[in-house]
Amino acid sequence: MTRPNLTREAVLDAAADLVKQQGPRALTMRKLAAELGTAVTSIYWHVGHRESLLDALVERTVRELGGIRAVGHTPRTRLVSLARTLRRELLARPHLIAMVHERGLTERMFLPAQQALITETHAAGLRGTRAAEAVRAVQFQVIGHVLVERNRERQPVQRPGEVELWEAAAADGDPALARMLARAPDTERLFLVSVRALVDGLLSPG
Structure with a gap:
């Protein structure tokens, strides 16, 4: 079931937490979706594919x-x-x-x-x-x-x-x-x- 009011920033927050705790290899779209209680398709809709997600995390870290x-x-x-x-x-x-x-x-x-x-x-x-x-x-x-x-x-x-x-x-x-x-x-x-x-x-x- 897709979590209501899911935002791009919430996806990035969850992804950043996964990377901080377990490293980038642990960051899969399926695992991230499970953490957020949403569908994988919803993750793709908010941040694109995995490389786009990693790029977004890098840009946020720089900021x-x-x-x-x-x-x-x-x-x-x-x-x-x-x-x-x-x-x-x-x-x-x-x-x-x-x-x-x-x-x-x-x-x-x-x-x-x-x-x-x-x-x-x-x-x-x-x-x-x-x-x-x-x-x-x-x-x-x-x-x-x-x-x-x-x-x-x-x-x-x-x-x-x-x-x-x-x-x-x-x-x-x-x-x-x-x-x-x-x-x-x-x-x-x-x-x-x-x-x-x-x-x-x-x-x-x-």
């Missing part, structure tokens, strides 16, 4: 990444806020981001974030080469951190792991350091420490 906005009262805090938001958005939709990349739209996807970073670097007094380097340094910091985080999530179980390795390590006579390195990293805190240090360095005179 969503373009909605990033800075918060804070100084260029420094606003740059950090942009970096934190960009990281969060990339981590929230890895499969969709991969689809954007596969379709050659990565640079277009990042353009609005770069433009927002430019606004804040200009507000901090940077121009020309220094501003361009600051924008790319922040962007690369975010992407690099996200890639490391995703790689840690997917890596096989390590034997020995960090706990066993650091319990046996002297760490140059710093047991507190060894204890901290034996724990799973707080990736949010680690990112914040690193991006703040980066931004402070980029905005410092000289």
